Structure formats: structure tokens, C-alpha cells
Amino acid sequence: xxxxxxxxxxxxxxxxxxxxxxxxxxxxxxxxxxxxxxxxxxxxxxxxxxxxxxxxxxxxxxxxxxxxxxxxxxxxxxxxxxxxxxxxxxxxxxxxxxxxxxxxxxxxxxxxxxxxxxxxxxxxxxxxxxxxxxxxxxxxxxxxxxxxxxxxxxxxxxxxxxxxxxxxxxxxxxxxxxxxxxxxxxxxxxxxxxxxxxxx
Numbered sequence: 001x002x003x004x005x006x007x008x009x010x011x012x013x014x015x016x017x018x019x020x021x022x023x024x025x026x027x028x029x030x031x032x033x034x035x036x037x038x039x040x041x042x043x044x045x046x047x048x049x050x051x052x053x054x055x056x057x058x059x060x061x062x063x064x065x066x067x068x069x070x071x072x073x074x075x076x077x078x079x080x081x082x083x084x085x086x087x088x089x090x091x092x093x094x095x096x097x098x099x100x101x102x103x104x105x106x107x108x109x110x111x112x113x114x115x116x117x118x119x120x121x122x123x124x125x126x127x128x129x130x131x132x133x134x135x136x137x138x139x140x141x142x143x144x145x146x147x148x149x150x151x152x153x154x155x156x157x158x159x160x161x162x163x164x165x166x167x168x169x170x171x172x173x174x175x176x177x178x179x180x181x182x183x184x185x186x187x188x189x190x191x192x193x194x195x196x197x198x199x200x
Contacts (some may be wrong), residue, residue: 013132013159013180017182018103033097050114051079052079052120054077054079054200055077058196058197059072059195060073061072063093067096067098067182067190069093070093071092071094072092073092073195074089075087075090076088079125082098083118084119086116087115090111091131094109095107096126100156109133110133111133113130114130114131116129123160124153124159124160125157125170125172126157127156127172128155130154132151133149134147135147136148150178152178153176154174154175154177156175157171158170158172159171166199167200169196169197170196171195171197172197174195175192176190179191
């Protein structure tokens with residue numbers, strides 16, 4: 001698991017280093033002292049920032065033996081260039097588990113973390129994310145009221161379609177590299193994971 005975590009961190013660091021260098025080039029010649037010019041430059045910088053922000057969310061379905069879940073992940077990201085977007089992602093999901101041996105179980109799961117998307121080709125998206133997720137420990141102990149914490153690490157990819165200059169849609173198949181044995185039914189991060197992502 002440590003190997004996958006290091007790969008994800010290295011991927012995100014490369015994206016942020018590239019963005020930092022680009023911002024340095026933008027500002028290294030900004031030595032003006034006139035307040036009016038400075039205000040104009042600040043407004044232009046603010047507009048450029050908004051041009052790079054992307055908002056959206058994921059809609060996900062998870063399936064396992066006797067289990068079903070629906071998941072929504074709102075997100076905000078920074079569009080570094082046509083190849084890399086990275087940012088913050090949140091999760092809320094509802095799941096239900098039915099078994100002939102146990103009572104029907106249903107609960108909500110929530111959390112958040114970081115993600116990164118890469119577009120090596122116009123029609124292809126490669127996705128990676130790590131989140132901290134809180135859930136009820138019903139599968140291990142039905143009477144345990146305490147919330148448990150898991151850290152799913154997801155990688156995968158799929159089809160990318162650019163709809164407008166800002167809007168796009170991704171249809172992805174993801175795989176959880178950090179599954180917790182015996183707790184697969186507690187969240188929708190059991191493999192495989194299907195997501196439809198829309199950003200604008």
C-alpha cells in the first residue's frame with residue numbers, strides 16, 4: 001500500500017511544481033509601483049485564476065454480493081494545462097446490504113480528499129485519488145455505534161469528452177488499491193467502481 005501512496009503523492013507533486021513555475025514566470029516581471037496599474041494587474045490575475053478553476057462532481061454506483069450503493073462526489077480542481085487537473089474532492093454515499101443470514105443494513109458514508117486527472121489523449125482520462133472516509137462498522141459488528149475510518153486509494157481511467165471550452169464529461173472504471181478485508185460492504189469502494197464525472 002505504501003508503494004501506491006508514494007506514486008500518488010509523486011504524481012500530484014509533479015503537477016503542482018509545474019504550476020508553481022508557470023506562476024513564477026507570470027509574476028517575475030511585475031515590478032510596477034502605480035496603484036492603478038497594480039489594481040488592474042490584480043483584477044487580471046483574479047480572472048486568470050477563475051479561468052483555471054473547474055467545478056463538478058462524480059456520480060458512482062457500487063455493486064457487490066447482496067450490496068448496492070449510490071455515491072456523489074462534489075469536486076473543485078485547478079486546470080494546470082490541457083493535460084493535468086488536480087484538486088479537492090468530497091464524498092457522500094448511501095449503501096444497503098441484504099443477506100439471508102443478517103438483517104438488512106443501510107447507512108451513509110462521508111469524507112473527502114485529493115484527486116488528479118491526466119489527459120494524455122483528447123479522448124482519454126487517467127484518474128487517481130485518495131480520500132479519508134468515515135462509515136459505520138456494521139459488517140464487523142452490527143451493534144458498534146462508532147464511526148470507522150478508511151483511506152481508499154483509487155486509480156483508473158476511461159473515456160473523456162470535451163463538450164465546450166469549460167464543460168466536459170468522463171466515464172471511468174476505477175479500482176481501489178487499499179481495500180480493507182472483511183469491510184468491503186461498508187462503502188462503495190469495493191471493486192470495480194464505475195463513475196460518471198461532469199466538470200465545468
